[in-house]
Amino acid sequence: MLAKRMEQVASSPTLQVGLEAARLRRTGVEVIDFGAGEPDFTTPEDAKVAARAAIDANFTKYTANAGIDELKAAIANRYRVDYGVEYPAQQVIVTAGGKQALYNTSMALFGPGDEVVTHSPGWPSITEQIKLAGAQAVSVRTQAADGFRILPETIVSALTARTKGVILNSPGNPTGAVMPESDLAIIADEAASRGIWVVLDLCYERLIYEEIPHNLPKILNDRMPERTVLTGSMSKTYAMTGWRCGWVIGPAPVVAACGAIQSHTTSNVCSISQRAALGALGGAQDCVQEMLEEYRSRRDQAAEWFTADARIRLVKPNGAFYFFPDISGLLSPGGISTSAEFAQELLQQAHVAVTPGEAFGAPGFLRISYATSLEQLREGIRRLLEFINTSDRIPRLKPRPAL
Numbered sequence: 429m430l431a432k433r434m435e436q437v438a439s440s441p442t443l444q445v446g447l448e449a450a451r452l453r454r455t456g457v458e459v460i461d462f463g464a465g466e467p468d469f470t471t472p473e474d475a476k477v478a479a480r481a482a483i484d485a486n487f488t489k490y491t492a493n494a495g496i497d498e499l500k501a502a503i504a505n506r507y508r509v510d511y512g513v514e515y516p517a518q519q520v521i522v523t524a525g526g527k528q529a530l531y532n533t534s535m536a537l538f539g540p541g542d543e544v545v546t547h548s549p550g551w552p553s554i555t556e557q558i559k560l561a562g563a564q565a566v567s568v569r570t571q572a573a574d575g576f577r578i579l580p581e582t583i584v585s586a587l588t589a590r591t592k593g594v595i596l597n598s599p600g601n602p603t604g605a606v607m608p609e610s611d612l613a614i615i616a617d618e619a620a621s622r623g624i625w626v627v628l629d630l631c632y633e634r635l636i637y638e639e640i641p642h643n644l645p646k647i648l649n650d651r652m653p654e655r656t657v658l659t660g661s662m663s664k665t666y667a668m669t670g671w672r673c674g675w676v677i678g679p680a681p682v683v684a685a686c687g688a689i690q691s692h693t694t695s696n697v698c699s700i701s702q703r704a705a706l707g708a709l710g711g712a713q714d715c716v717q718e719m720l721e722e723y724r725s726r727r728d729q730a731a732e733w734f735t736a737d738a739r740i741r742l743v744k745p746n747g748a749f750y751f752f753p754d755i756s757g758l759l760s761p762g763g764i765s766t767s768a769e770f771a772q773e774l775l776q777q778a779h780v781a782v783t784p785g786e787a788f789g790a791p792g793f794l795r796i797s798y799a800t801s802l803e804q805l806r807e808g809i810r811r812l813l814e815f816i817n818t819s820d821r822i823p824r825l826k827p828r829p830a831l
């Protein structure tokens with residue numbers, strides 16, 4: 429009945445968890461939601477003021493399909509200031525979030541017969557979008573033992589004569605791994621010599637906790653500007669998930685192709701959202717740093733709470749706002765046997781919503797978002813630890829031998 433492509437594409441599992449939590453909440457249950465990959469902060473005042481002004485000025489009609497000129501210029505300017513890369517506004521298209529930026533890019537660049545190399549555990553929409561474009565996603569596995577670092581040699585060795593591009597996400601969702609510039613340089617040199625695309629998903633670019641040089645746009649621009657595509661978003665940096673505003677920056681033909689695709693699908697991003705984004709980009713930037721500091725202290729505090737149970741093996745993330753612990757030590761064939769089942773039971777019994785590793789191609793792990801208040805984190809982790817220690821489907825922690 430449905431098109432053949434739907435045999436391969438499933439609904440987004442990251443959005444699913446939030447829906448389930450909301451459903452349970454409607455029945456009167458007090459749910460702690462660690463599923464949502466979205467900031468709990470409010471949108472900055474500058475964005476809200478600009479949005480209200482746009483409505484009052486009746487700025488409520490179609491805009492140019494690729495976005496208003498002032499916003500495209502503001503985005504290009506941001507990349508000039510942050511990374512020292514030069515793009516004219518015509519090489520920017522405003523999209524409905526980072527998701528549409530990546531979708532347009534995959535549709536514009538990849539098709540049947542092409543392989544696209546990316547990494548796992550990774551954000552599920554990247555591989556699904558490659559499939560929607562008719563191409564084949566090739567995922568390189570990163571390891572907890574390496575802090576989920578994307579080892580450049582693993583990407584390089586996955587390249588074949590059919591590889592048309594590489595999609596990298598740094599800081600990464602769900603691992604929080606931040607790619608060092610030197611690693612990207614190795615991949616870029618190889619990509620440049622083969623003439624393949626490198627697409628960089630920079631959605632979490634302003635959420636980096638450690639002093640890790642992360643001028644990835646410059647690394648690519650210096651080596652292969654004609655094969656570099658940058659995607660980004662207002663969602664995480666400015667707590668603007670619902671406004672749906674992101675962008676693609678790249679060579680003129682790619683941006684034009686994204687514009688053609690968008691002209692037949694969603695047209696322009698909501699005019700009011702575009703003005704709001706312009707307000708945020710042009711307004712006070714203290715909020716960005718303040719949110720980062722708050723995420724950092726939540727990360728540090730919550731990581732300590734987790735260590736109360738040695739069976740939860742946690743790599744402290746360097747970026748984004750997720751923990752991605754290995755919980756395989758809690759699983760057993762006769763008890764809770766998968767992380768998906770664990771997440772289900774945790775929601776039903778302890779009313780804590782988390783996203784199972786299966787969503788990111790990594791069974792045995794959980795994604796726990798710390799884009800939520802410290803009080804919620806404290807209570808949620810307390811419930812999680814209590815669940816682990818009381819469920820009769822989880823092996824008992826062996827008592828420490830007496831000294």
Ligand code: GLU
Nearest residue numbers: 440442443464465466601
């Ligand atoms: N990027 C967020 C997440 O991973 C939002 C959900 C989505 O759009 O997939 O949770």
